[in-house]
Amino acid sequence: MMLVWLIVIPLVAGMLAWLTARWSTQLPRWISLAAAVLDLVLTLVLWMRSGSAVAAGAATVWFAEVDWTWVPRFGIHFHLGVDGLSLLMLGLTCVLGLMSVLCSWTEIREQVGFFHFNLMWMLAGIAGVFLALDLFLFYFAWELMLIPMYFLIAIWGHERRIYAAIKFLLFTQLSGLLMLIAILALYFMHYQTTGVYTFQYGDLLGAQLTPEAERWIMLGFVLAFAVKLPVVPLHTWLSDAHSEAPTAGSVILAGLLLKTGAYGLLRFVLPLFPHAAHEVTPVALVLAVLGIAYGAVMAFAQTDLKRLVAYTSVSHLGFVLLGIFSWNPFGLQGAVMTMICHGLSTGALFILVGALQERTHTRDMDRMGGLWITVPRFSGAALFFALASLGLPGLGDFVGEFLVLLGAYQLSVGITVVAALGILASTLYALRMVQRVFHGENTQRWQLQDLSPREALIIAPMIAALLWLGLYPQPILNTFAPAMHNLLREANLPAVVWQKR
């Protein structure tokens, strides 16, 4: 039941926030905050329980499940389940959801109720994506998270918000429709071989497909996830959407929506279509390093601070793709670790950039410089997250990226060399950003307010979390390791390459 609450709480809170907005602009904020905290607490409880379940040597990887029949005629179930992977993604959702509510506290002044309604429903949708074990339900949740984001960008965004919102919608809807077709194709093909109509993940895992069909159906899924991830060259919606969205929107886009693409690859593409996925491995690896390098160079070229951070996401998510298609525990665990740490470090960077924009009303780095003089603590925090982003050992991102590279090295030395150069390139953009914004002379004579207590409350836990993940990541790795081993087993290719040694 807890899993249902995780989705219902934000849905209800969103409704309440919208309704209460007519009486007070503070009420929606507090309601959303309470909902996010409640969800976080529930997730933590789940995590505690999962720890004991792992310790007890549980036979199944699913810590908790809810399975209700929804439309029996078509074999549609309301089926939620949580394993280590979805648990951590859920945790990330709650943390970043909480941060999004907090960072919008003073930024959003128009239509506060409707804003929080969208925010909460989006979080519910994302939680649904991470929990759904029924493909119909999955697609439902997938759409549920996209529409509110469209409104978020289109209503509360910046100068070119309409353009960015439509672009976002077109990219994600078109690729989403392809996924719907693929889901239906899988559904009918499964019926042809077994005579059972079902959208259930567990049933479809064993679907017998011809190689040809497997390839085409996988392509439908992969395109939807590749747009979300994003894989170069399908990334161009991202820089516009990120830079035009309000802070909370950017945080959720970078921290969570991109992760749903990676999650989809891990949860559906690899286990459902192991052979086809294995076939495309070379292409995926090349696209991954292309993304790493291209994203880094693009980030280096930007003068819009938000666009810069947006392109760093392209680069980092390239590592995720690289890890996923390494087909070994190093790569997979590294990929998940990168997903989590990127969510925190990039989320925090977007929060800081948003806070900066709130103060200076610009995102143009040419108009900044020397801000350290006026906002030292703010600058120190930004430096910290820039360092996390460039993969400094001791911070979380390094653990993920190191494991990914180690995994990739087992497959191809050449790919690893290029990807490692991508880490080098991350140094270039991260240091350039610090220099252009915080170092140098304060030529524009900015006199700004340093981190407020509310902002410190957002930033400090994220700093602590990245340090923790960088120095003692084992509790996190242990949480999702069984899920990853299970994945490799389901993919029917038990750690092929890695055991060759």
Place this chain on the structure above:
Amino acid sequence: MMELLWLIVAIPMASALMLAVLGSRCSRRVVTALGVSSIGVSAVITMLVAADFVSAPPAGHAYTEILWTWISVADFQPHIGFYLDALSLVMILVVTFVGFWIHLYSAEFMMHDEGYSRFFAYMNLFVASMLTLLLADNLLLLYLGWEGVGLCSYLLIGFWYRDPANGLAARKAFIVTRVGDTAMLLGLFLLFTSFGTMQIQDLMHRASEQWAVGSTLAVAAALLLLGGAVGKSAQLPLQVWLPDAMAGPTPTSALIHAATMVTAGVYVVARTHVLFALAPAAQLTVAAVGSATLLLAGCSALTQHDIKRVLAYSTVSQIGYMFLALGVGAWSAAIFHFMTHAFFKALLFLGAGAIIEALHDEHSIFRMGGLRKELPVAFWAFLIGGCSLAGLPFITAGFYSKDLIIWGAWSAEQGHPGFWIVGMIGALLTSLYTFRLIFRVFFGPLQTPVTKRPGYAMTVPLVMLAICAVVGGAVKEPLLEFLQLALPAMVEAGAVGMTETRSEVVATFALLIGLYVAYLFHWQKRSLAEAAVANPAGRVLHAWWFADWGFDWLYDTVLVQPFLWAARINKHDVIDKFFTGIARLTEASYRVLQLTQTGLVRWYAAGIAVGSVLFLALAVFS
């Protein structure tokens, strides 16, 4: 006492954290107390541990302390754990000891700086990272320390962040060293994939069991590690960052860019000496890189005006000596020279800091002069440090360590007379640029008035380091013996027609020639120096050496500018053109189709008729 090992790292780390979080709210007195004493306590514990290590040696002459498992994925299980043996013990002793005096000096030197607490936070973090690097029991933790010192170097070079030039130097340092680090990272992957462990001792053990001498993998692994080493230690071809690193506060230059961090590469090569022994080609590369660097940097040092840049090139050159020693298999000699170099180079930098401060931030040696009487402490510090650097026989520490290297360059098993000659030329150059500096700065007429004289907190470290720069040579025999617990002794193959004594005599002559030429050009007849630079050949050579043999220009042309160009032209993401193209196409076709909506019934009727005919034709003929 040895269980306290972790505290040596933890105390500076904790202090750095506290200063970073609370420093801006503390008074300068509290910051000083915390920042300086943390290193002091760390140094004291290091000495206690050392005493314990010597008096009651642990089993196998090595002590391991594992704190926790860092990452555990399949068989990849590096710890946060420390490994203490003779090699790491000597290194941490020098780092904490020299580090403490430099911190004490900084307390006065930086007193009136607005970023006082930030400075000590960075410095403490640096020492903690350096100690982590030295004590790490596995390569991943070593890499953590390795990147940590690189970061602190970046932060401290760019400490005075208002000047964009400092920021540029800082980024250059971080990025150039990270180029090397990337190679090292690949080396880590190679080693782990080959042996399934990150523990340095296990790796070395398994490597010697499984890899034949000269095997491709061994050479590749050694060269990749060397890539990291040349980056951090500012050796060819990645030496370009160190001279610019002098933009940082002078105590930083003393601590990071002279005494400790830049020798990290030396340490890593010594730490993995088994691997290099398995890869003769790589070891020869080490010697070749060292030789080339010590000559090139020595020449560049001759031409610099900035007192700190002279010392920076001198550092590059001296680390070249250490690499030469490693390359010929004189492992202990390299570590010995690391120690003496830490003493005299820290001394020289701190002395230079006192001069620069006294002359109100004047860096050019041509606008100094006659400071012998004005700044006696700095003069004696410089004289002692300079003599030690040049290797004045018998009384200075530098003499013992450098001559050991020069002698080893020929007599060691992997030695060669060619390396010996390079070492000798290097000795000549060293003496030349050192005494050029001393004669220019302290003799001749007074050119810039002295406005400030160092106080106790700056004088005491100078005196202590000066003492070490002299008596440091006395520990030669016991130190070499002690180091043999961790490093193989140099295998003497002998040198035809040469003995250690004769080599020392030749080196002394090289020193004297250098001294005499420097005296002639820079004291007695300064017009000679100007004449040498004035003639065309001299001018070209001077310009070439002054610009560090054109490496900066080369990298700028070949790497930096093309990268900037590529980034600039594609700022608006050419891939997006494809998608906006689709949008444009859709729009255009909509406009075309819009033309058909004329509202005239006859056009519609004609359209329907033509369509019907076409479809019928298709149906009939297909």
